[in-house]
Amino acid sequence: MRLTVFTDYSLRVLLVLASRTDALVTIADITEAFGISQAHLMKVTQALGKTGWVDTVRGRNGGMRLAADPRRLSLGEVVRRLEADFALVECLGEDNHCVLTGGCGLEVALRQATEVFLRELDRYSIADLVNTSPALAQLALWQPITWNTLPGSDNSRTGQRPN
Structure with missing residues (x-):
């Protein structure tokens, strides 16, 4: 599975x-840090604003x-919301004309693999990724914050902003 450039930039x-x-x-800060198109990034930030995840x-x-x-x-929530198509092969898509549909194990295997992939992404929050990304500090002119664990959380990777 390959995520779109749009989702990649959104995650960044x-x-x-x-x-x-x-x-x-x-936007200039981010385009400079990542060397990506300002026009494309404007579309990304507009979409992120519509999700309610970003204030502009x-x-x-x-x-x-x-x-x-x-x-x-969660990383999984972001990917699900931004990716338009998880059909890895024709039989998983809406426009399916494969003659093997229903008699082939490929559809089931790939559907299950996609579900496992997304469940694994659900295990990580955006805060988790910040905590494990020292490269953010090298890219930018600021020191990234470290997020602490949420009280009562059973996911040690989930963080909480320091007080």
């Missing part, structure tokens, strides 16, 4: 925003910040 934006909670981050502020001193709690926003 979420990681940067989760690591930078002290100020607004601009227009104007000269504008930028964006994470609106969602990164401890509760």
